[in-house]
Amino acid sequence: MTSIVLPEGGVRRILVCQLRQIGDVLLATPALTLLRRRFPEAEIHVLTESKCVSMLDGNPDVDVVWPLDKKRLSSFFAEVAWYREVAGQGFDIVVDFQQLPRTRWVVAFSGAPVRLSFTPPWYNRWLYTHWVKPRDGYAAMSKASVLEPLGIRWDGERPRLWLRPEERATAREILASAGLAEGQRLVTLDPTHRRITRQWPALHYARLMDIAADKAPDVRFLPFWGPGEEADIRRMVAACRADGNVLLPDRMLTLREMAACIAEADMHLGNCSAPRHIAVAVDTPTCVVLGATGTAWTFPSPEHIDVAARLACQPCNRNTCDTLQCLRDLAPEHVFEVAMAHLDRFGKRRD
Structure with a gap:
């Protein structure tokens, strides 16, 4: 690799490639903040998938978003033309934070004098001018370490999601319509996951909410669901002995609506998925149940914690498992005690 030589006239445009997933796009926002701070006059572009664009809406560190819609790129030639x-x-x-085939096309066509990424396999090294081995630790820090050849270091910057006042007002309307009353504490709940090794059993969540009905009667839970998951949520709620502490919206919320509801909540509880990163990005404390994943996804501050069985095999980062012992043996009673203690200590107080 050669040393970085920046243009004499200054850096005019920067492209950051982070196609997916939703949580990973949020985890890239600290890097965007650092780039803006280092190059305040530069125009910052982001290449991401269409489903992730809303996570960047209103972000002052982003000037242009290039939404990749795979459905609209109907042929190989249309795809290459768009790249x-x-x-x-x-x-x-x-x-390039990912080195996916689609981002590599853009990197190759760009001809940019500086092309940064993590250490690539030997056959991709011709695409990049500089690369680094990402630092171990919090995921956003690890991602931002790719910028170190530019003299940029992560210094505790957290993911950020920018909500408009009208979005917060809509969230309050959604919560009131679902039954949240004055004086009640709100915990948003993320009980689903597309990977079975990252999903605490739904019946465990139901049991936790039943325990809360007896021991924390002022707490209300607002579960979220994604496409195709509503039936799973309703089965979970039906398994509760007393569901009076569960608030169910009358429809699936958009990502921005979900984010605004999390911003109104006292705490977020759930699996290791995008909503946990949304909560960090809107300053809501989190308690996350871990299965196959490790603590690198937990923002390093006291208001964000995780709870796990701490088995010798954790974290395995696998997508399949014959026993799922780390999740099945993690008792609802234990998670309730940890979560409620965290809520009592760090839960936000709403007006």
């Missing part, structure tokens, strides 16, 4: 269009904006710096 050429994105790459042809005259970028001085391109940062």
